[in-house]
Each structure stands twice: as structure tokens, then as C-alpha cells.
Amino acid sequence: MADAEGAKRLTGLLNGIAQSSYYGNADITEELLKSELYPNLPADQFRALLEKMRGLLKSIVSADMDINQIDAFLTAQAKKQGGITTEQAAVIAKFWKNHKRKIRESVVSQSRLENNLKSMNWRIDLKSQSRHTDQENSPVAIVEMEIGKNDKIQHE
Template sequence: MADAESSKALSGLLNGIAQSRYYGNPEITEELLKTELYPELPPNEFRALHDKMQGIIKSIVSADMDTNQIDAFLTAQTKKQGGISAEQSPVITKFWKNHKKKIRESVINQSRWENGLKSLKWRIDVKSQSRHTDQVNSSAAIVEMEIGTKDKDSEFLCLELNEMKMNEILKKLSEVEESLAALTQIQ
């Protein structure tokens, strides 16, 4: 029973750290976590546990670990002097499996300064009517983009491109790709 309670408390601590550090919840404080999860633990021991778990989460997040990497990392942490216990390892693994995607998105959003592309939809249409008869039955690419950040309202951009304009864009994108490839080979 004590193991189940300690696992539950550790899971709560990890979730609390994620809430305050990655999800931006200001209501979750270190004091709240201590009083709710570890009321019997002396403040200095709780602080050490909190800092250790925060450091482990930070290491896992910064490396964006997959299942094999986290298993190897936590095994090394259990063997390390002052590391984690064998009982804590599966709790941390479960936490990461449940929160990996959401924490990753949060870290990306926190590091973004400008608007980003939120969605992109495209289709090819054939014109059935036009002022100019030579444009009838010609194809056009319709591109719809949603641009913005998570906190602000999005802006929508709709482009209609004929075959010639589409080829120009594809050529420019190919040039950008070649430039990026050349830059990455230099380094």
C-alpha cells in the first residue's frame, strides 16, 4: 500500500511540475505540491525531491526521448549515487508516455516568437467559367493557409494559382531546398 501511495504522490508531483513549468498554470506552486502530496516530508527533503524530478523531466524533455532512450536514461539514474529509486522509474516512464506530445507542443509554442502556419489545405480546381474563353477548363491550385499563434486569433490566406505561377513557386521552393542542403553540408 505504501508503494502505491508513493507512486501516486510522485505521479502528482511530476504532473504538477509539468503544469507549472510547461503548461503555464500559475496556480500550481511548489508549496501547493508539498502540502497536497508530501505534507509529512521536511521542507529541505521535499525541495531536494522536487529539484531532482524537475531536473530529470528537463533532461527528458530537452532530449525528446523515445521509449528506448528513457529506459536507458532511467536505468542509469537508478544506478547513480543520489539518483532515483527503482520504484520511481516506471512512474516517470508512464508520466512521459502520457505527456510527451503535449509538453513537446508547449516547448515549441514557448520558443516561437512570430506567427506560424497552423494549417494548410489545398486542392486543384478546373475553371468552368471565365471572362476570357482561353481560361475555361484550365486548372488552378487553391491554397488555404491558417496563420497565427495559439494565443491570438488566426489570419486566413487564400491563394489561387494557375499552372505557370505554381511552377514558379515550385522552382523557388526547389532553390530554397538546394540552398538549405548546401548550408547544412558546410557545417
């Protein structure tokens, strides 16, 4: 894993995991990742690597780790028996730094059960002239909201 090719393959694996797990890309399969990134690795070793990286990424995403947290987490993983190498830790940290915002947005979007507010405009109108004096200066609020769920927008 000390070479640039190994780092490139691991980055590709992490991208594939993110695509299938967080971005909903069903075209990214375990078989595709193995054939494209690790064709010479035995199937059981590839599955172990994939599950290890999937588990690490899941822990990182669920904790929404910042830079300090991920450094501490990956250092602990590198020191653990059967953990990751320091080179793998560097690749994972770089991947998370580059993809944190997009993965977080995807996870938040997928976890919303209710509609959410897309935009809102409002104004207050005041009558300045009327036949009846009791209707003058009575404020009226006008509110326009765009409410949507998963890119579907409803005007309220």
C-alpha cells in the first residue's frame, strides 16, 4: 500500500462505497469494484478489505467527524491489531476531507421524513385609506412558503 497505485485504488474503493451507500448509485456493485480496482486480489481478501473500509466509513459518517476526531480515530485504528496501515489512514483522512460535506448533505437528505422549507417570502400590508375608519391601519401579513420533500416543491 506504500505506492501511489495502492492509494489510488483505495481512494477508488472509498468512492465506490460512498456512491453505493450514500449517493444511491445502484450501478456500483461489489463485483464491479473488485474487477476494476482489485482484480488480482482473492475474493475473500477483497471482501474483508471492503467490509473493513465500509465499517470505517460508516463510523466516520455517523459521528460526522471533524479533522481532529478523524485523526484520533484513524490513529487508534492504525495501532489496533488487524487495523489499517498509516498509508490507508492518510488516504481515508484525505477522502473524508474532500467528501465530508457532500456525504453529510446526502445523509441528511435521506433521513428527512417530513417536508422541509425551501424558501419563504413575506410582507406586511397596511391600509392607508378606507370608507370605514376602523379598517384603516389594520396590518395584513402575507406569507409565501415553498415546501418540498426530496426535490418535489409545493407552494403554500
